[in-house]
Amino acid sequence: MLCFDFIDVSVAIDTITSTQFIKDPETLSSKSGNFTLGFFCPENSTNRYVGIWWQPHFTVVWVLNRDQPLKDSSGIVKISDDGNLVLLEGTTGRTTWESFEHPQNIMLPNMKVKSNKITGEKVNSTSWKTLFDPSIGSFTTSVERLLIPEVFIWNETRPYWRTGPWNGKFFTGLPYMKTHYLSGIRVTEDGEGTVSFFEITMDTVGLIMYYLTPEGICEQKKWDEKKKEWKVTWNSHETECDIYGVCGIFASCNSRIHQYVAV
Structure with a gap:
């Protein structure tokens, strides 16, 4: 409240x-x-x-x-x-x-997370410290690996979640992007080294926002005009395997059987 x-x-x-x-x-x-x-x-x-x-x-x-x-x-x-x-x-x-130029814990359509591969400058999204404290929290969203861009969530300086590489149409680690909801996602380069990730307004879908929680979870929310409320349509951590490197470098995570398998 x-x-x-x-x-x-x-x-x-x-x-x-x-x-x-x-x-x-x-x-x-x-x-x-x-x-x-x-x-x-x-x-x-x-x-x-x-x-x-x-x-x-x-x-x-x-x-x-x-x-x-x-x-x-x-x-x-x-x-x-x-x-x-x-x-x-x-x-x-x-x-x-x-002044203000940067998104914070919520990204609305046309707000951009971006990185410049020449200067190293970044515009990141940052979580609130707690649900009721808007000061800068522990989690940050950024665009990385700019030759084949990926979006990362960081816990301080440690990777916490990633989208997988952008193949020109969707992030390969996010199969849900093939649905109609996320046809508005864009990853672009401006010709001067800046790679940007953002959502465009989609009249057929309605207003969508991305909310980075204080716990480092990215939630996609869609505004329900009839019910006058936000509906969570996806979140970044649906299973324990969505946490980056949760099982270590010499194991793979199987979310179906909820165990880690050494490789």
């Missing part, structure tokens, strides 16, 4: 500028009404965060100050003169965060 504060507005506002800003507990809504930017506090916490959430189900999809929570309701979000999104704390004018 999360606690949210709202104000009533007669006209939906979907824009902030250098002279028009929002302050706690005001909110900013997208034109569709599906996404809201505002201040919230997690359950059993007095910390205040700025986040974007999926309005129909109050699902937080991005947090601005995940490692720098505010201790009171004095926060102000505005656009600086140089175009950055900034969070000011109280009357001190202290900038606690600037």
Whole structure:
């Protein structure tokens, strides 16, 4: 559960500028009404965060100050003169965060995890520390082995799960990708060394998101418009054999008989 504060507005506002800003507990809504930017506090916490959430189900999809929570309701979000999104704390004018380019524990359509094989620069997805603590957790999603790309989940610095190589149509380690659900998956290279993994919007499928749990499990969720809820359609750890290297380098894992076989 999360606690949210709202104000009533007669006209939906979907824009902030250098002279028009929002302050706690005001909110900013997208034109569709599906996404809201505002201040919230997690359950059993007095910390205040700025986040974007999926309005129909109050699902937080991005947090601005995940490692720098505010201790009171004095926060102000505005656009600086140089175009950055900034969070000011109280009357001190202290900038606690600037701009955002990276996905966090949730990837929505067109959000990208990517790596550059020339510069080594990466844009990763990172889990929350706990279910109610949005600070950076132990698990990270990244694109690796860029000549034949794979997506990995890392537990700190250790591989925890992987998709298998991309063959141009799907990841070979994920047979479920052959179903209609994931026809929107894309792995692309921009010609300058950057390889990206992302999902495109599919009108025939509906809204799909990928959620990296604090335990390092990737869940694919589909929005059920009739029931107004998220439905888990797949997760990365369906058996114990899905954990990377769980049986060691000289054994193979058989999920059907739940045992490890030496090779």
